[in-house]
Amino acid sequence: MRLKYEELELLKKxxxxxxIWSFSRISTFLNCRWAYKLLYIDKIRANNDNVYTIMGTECHRIIQDYLANDIKYPDMEHQWGEFIQKWKDDPKSFQFDTKKIENGYLDNIEHYFKNTDSIPFKVNNEKPILIKLKDKDGKPFIFVGYADTEYKDDKGDLNIIDFKTSSKSTFSPKGLPKKxxxxxxxxxxxxxxxxxxxxKIHCRFDMQKYCTVNYRMENGKWKNSIQARSEWVFKMSNKLKTKLPKAGVDPITTDEMIIEASQNNNMDNLPEEVRNQFRISNYYIDIELSEEICQKLEEKIIGYCKDTLELEDMGEDLNDYLEINFPYDSSNYYCQKLCAYHSSQAFKEEMGIIKKPLLDEQEIDNLFGNVESEDAEEDDELLKELLS
Known part of the structure; x- marks a missing residue:
């Protein structure tokens, strides 16, 4: 539940x-100073939606509704399917870069809603969290954030989950500290x-496009493999080529079974003794927590807050500073696709990356209300003068 303006004002007092700071403010500052200027200094509420934000928002809504017992398990797949159909039917909808990326993304998320883990505890979605930081001089920096999902388990431990539809490559050991x-x-x-x-506090990312495949090795021990949900069975093909013959399946039937299982992305057609050697579950990335780690982050966040305040105080020198120190990088994917400033239509037109579209006849008519009258010829003459 988001705090109201009045409640935030009470916190200030x-x-x-x-x-009242938000992590999204800090994140915008770190990702792009130009976007920070646009959103937080110029206070221009640019629409920085893209195909990933609208898909991610819907994924969050559906899984949170299920965990809150507002919908049933089968409803997740149904609601996701309805959303995707509306998206496909809308000619103006945001699109993926390629059809291959689109198919992989949609198939992964569809599998998630068919197979995701349940949480057997009462959850709190979009829970407001107050964070109180102070610098060495005692100056306070107050943050408010909203956890995707939070719950206490049967041990009394507090669990905080952040749902992600991102690729796991961006959560590599190198990138994880920032993420x-x-x-x-x-x-x-x-x-x-x-x-x-x-x-007693556990933080984890639920990587919705992936699953953990737990399979039994020939020595009887179990091992994990992280796979994209849409192709997890195909990725187990080599293991199935060993396990099926040991279950008494002949070579030709083995190949046929593996092809069918891979196409269906499930093992329903395989013998039970083979199916029982594979289990899938959600893929979580757990975050290490300690007093030292949290103390270091507090210091880092306070530093970022002070950096943003310095940026805001630059006044008329800000544009020159940004142009020199943060020039547009056309090869940067974030700038191209995700940045509120650099991915905007206005910026691309200004830079000549795309041409400003010409008004068609209907749009010109709409500018003037498209009102027909007996003086239509005079209106046409006036329009010519205005556009000349």
Missing amino acids: KYGVNR SMQLILYAIGEHQRTGLPYD
């Missing part, structure tokens, strides 16, 4: 600050609120 800052910040807030030690 209580903690003696003139701003996990928001969750760690939420852990700090819940530590402050509850007094729970950090070893």
Whole structure:
């Protein structure tokens, strides 16, 4: 539940600050100073939606509704299918870069809603979290964030989940520290609120496009493999080529079974003794928490806050500073597709990346209300003068 304006104002008054910070503000600053200027200094509410934001938003809504018991398990697949059909029927909808990317994305998410893990505890979705930070001089920096899903398990541990439809490559060991800052910040807030030690707070990403395949090896031990949901059976083909013959299946039938299973992306056609050697579950990335890690992040976040304030204080020198230090990088995917500033129509027209579209006859008529009258000829003459 999002806090209302009045509630945020009360927080400002209580903690003696003139701003309630959000991690999205810091994230925008780190990703692109130009976008920060646009959104937070110029206060232009640019529409920075893209195909991934609209898909991700719907994924969040559906899984959160299910976890809150607002819809049943089969409803997830049904609602996702309805959403995708509307998206496909809309000629103005955002599109994926390629058909291959589109098919992979949609198939992965469809599989998620058919097979996702349930949480056997009461959950709290979009829970407001207050985080209170102070610099060395005692200056407060107050944050409010919203956890996708939070719950307490049967051990009394607090679990915070962030749902992600992103590719796991962006959550590599190198990129994970930056990706996990928001969750760690939420852990700090819940530590402050509850007094729970950090070893009783667990933060994890639910990587919705992927699953963990748990399979039994020939020595009887079990091993995990992380796979894209849409092709997890195909990726197990080599293992099936070993297991099916051991279950008494002849070579020709083995190949046929593997092809059918791969096409259906399930093992329903395989012998039970083979199926029982494979299990799939959600793929989670767990975030390491400790006093030291959280303390370092607090210091880092406070530093980012001060950097943003310095940027805001540049005044008339800001544009020159940005042009020199943060020039547009046309090879950067974030700038091209995701940045609120650099991916905007206005910026691309200004830079000559795309031409400003000419008005067609109907649009010109609409400018003037498309009103027909007995003086139509005079109106046409007036229009010519205005456009000359």
